[in-house]
Amino acid sequence: MGVVKNISRRSFVKSIGLASGGLVLACNTSIFSNEEKAPENFTSFNPNLFVQLNSDGSLILVSSRSEMGNGVRTSLPSVIADEMEADWNRVSVQQATGDEKYGNQNTDGSKSIRLFFKPMLTMGAMAKAMLISAAAIKWKVPESECLAKNHFIIHTSGKKIAFGDLVEIAKTLETPSEDSLKFKNPKDYKYIGKGLQSVDAENISNGSAIYGLDKRLPNMKFATIAHCPVTFGTVKSFDKTEALKIAGVENVIEIKPVDRPFGTLGGIAVIATNTWAAIKGKEALVIEWDLGENKSYNSSIYLEEITKNVHKPGKVSKDKGNINNAFKNASRTIEATYQLPHLAHAPMEVPNTVAWYRNGVCDVWAPTQVAQTAREEVKEALQIELDKVTINVTLLGGGFGRKSKPDYVAEAAILSKETNNPIQVVWTREDDIKHDYLHTVSAQYFKASITKDNKISGWLHRFAFPSITSTFQKGVEYPGGWEINSASNLPYNVDNLRVEVGKAPAHVRIGWLRSVINLPHGFAINVFTDELAHETTTDPLEFRLNFLSKDKKAKKLQTNRLRNVLNIVAKNADYGKKLPEGHAYGIAIHKSFQSYVASIIEVSVINNKVTVHNVYIAIDCGLVVNRDTVIAQMEGSAIFGMSLAFYGKITAKDGEIEQSNFHDYQMARIHQTPKIHVEIVKSTKPPTGVGEPGVPVIAPAIVNAIFAATGKRIRKLPLIDEGFTV
Amino acid sequence: MTTLRINGENHKIDVPKDMPLLWAIRDIVGLTGTKYGCGKGLCGACKVLLDGSAVQSCQIPVSMAEGKEILTIEGESKNLQLLQKSWIEDNVAQCGFCQPGQLIAATSLLDKNKNPTDEEIETAMAGNICRCGTYQRIKKAIHKTVELKKQS
Ligand code: FES
């Protein structure tokens, strides 16, 4: 992304931002939102939209991406600070509002560091260059004799001046051009690559951190919304008498559905003076629903239907070599079918938003992964201009993809306008699980051919699942391009490869969970690979090391990096050592979000009780910005993967989601926590994804370990439905 | 009128007697550190100390909390403060939403058990879900706090 453009114009506040197209905008915007106006008599230097240096030396850096445990409010500002030679102790982080001037703010796809590492370096380098210029002017010396170090500019003579003391001069300077900027040698980084503590750690630990659910405004009311139990069903009639009798309930309002991908489902809202009254009021509503056309959706029957669809020829997405010949000439073929259920995101903090509409403007405080999309939704819902909507992004109590869909944000805006009050919309946990954008249900069929000398000559992978595209475009019945790549970019050495997709219409709102398509593909490919190892009586590690391609394709897919992480976990796990009775190792490798991950997991299975003892995980994510965050994300991925392997299943019966809370949609807990050993590959390659690539390897490694321990091959999750306890 | 004694201060509130303590604390008293996660006693996000014991505040009606000492994450207690320090130093939190509940559960554990084993930690903390999966660090931070206490 080209970032900085020279702006030959003097102005008091010169700000440079990133437009969504990767272009650069100059604008006169302060980094302060409406809510927090800059103090009076405040002298500051704003070289760009992300940096504000104050005359007292305090430095405000902007985080334009959402913080949901990904550590981004620490990592990206630390990149600016490092390049700028700023002192991290003088830094405070300011969260950006939703605005396209910040470039892409969609905090999904594990791309914050991938997309913004370079631009943030540039923001820092630009500020640094201007401070050096300012010092050179002040001292009347050449710039080449000045350097920046730890919040000072130092002259070769040894004299130095604090950053803050240069604000007056720096703010009058022109912005340098991008090509003139000088960047640090990566070996001199002092924050990048280390493990800076989260800027929010203290507030989180003392309870003062503000999540969406914690936002309070004077005279704010609380709202819950009864949505139709069946997706896209509508209200026929309702009776609010009993609800209004509940102490604290003030109003009951119907919300009409908005037919947009992230529009509200519509329903009946109960407005009250506190959340409890709003919840009780919702329970007391009597609503007659028109359940609509999804009322016959039964996900278990549906799974069997799409399974049938993968057992017959589908649409060909990739065809290399000649798969039919491979099957014909094989000494034997093996087939397997894998079935995975819908999943709910269930972030710890339920969907919620505070909105305050007054005099044609709407201020919103939302835990959202997509501040700009949320802004758009509010604009559409209220039919006001975009610049009348301010999205303040609070901390997110987890996102995992749920908070990429701001249907709940627009709901708060609609209710605030209707009631002339600041409103906090709160989804209960039950609402969250029953009305999620669900991770897709999937069926995958494989057939491989094995030659006389035990080589895999052909690989057919056919899958069907309702695509996320169906959320944006009704009627879509097949997966789209990027939902296929993780199958067609198979890292293995197979001459004849075919990928086909089967038909799968959607009956619920589809929205991928953390790791997206890599969950089903990573699972099935890794388990099927294990089946092939077994079938060819080869050790699973050896099989993979040999099977990973080494040819031309290997270069493109960088299979050497996958091989490397696999070797690392094998070493860390001391693969091949004798394990206790009933214990075994399982392996999985997967590339996603441009990162390479391998995992070896040790389980024991005793009387069908599965215990996960050790998780060895290695990731190659290129250059690392915050080591500790990468480790934390891998640890979290292990637990996240265990939850879905053990328990993860959402089912629909007669169109209604059957699960409702953490008793029937369970999570792994502390007593099930294995020892998690993380190794990060040292690398100077461009940084790649971290938040998601750790998850796809967990479930298949567990399943492969269970096979190694028991000989029982699992092709369907969750484990608790397959005769195991956990 | 109900009087709740929270973090050493009395709060007179006018709410139905069956209102769960969680909502009284969050919406009426206005202390938002105590979190809602499930409302059904399943996740532990809402834990507070009630007369020294960790309870799920979503399951306790205000009538049962009246006259008792309530300690929330915003309150002061020796063990809570020490644990918070370890939590910060070890970067335990990811999204952090579950952490007030985790810290309260850990405080209650250390108040009762000076030197808990791994197993005792697991038993005491099993009621607290962390969707981000910070359990390994939680265990470590509790052990670390115990060590720090021993040294001082
Ligand atoms: S909110 Fe009380 S246990 Fe979950």
Ligand code: FES
């Ligand atoms: S840190 Fe996110 S739920 Fe525990």
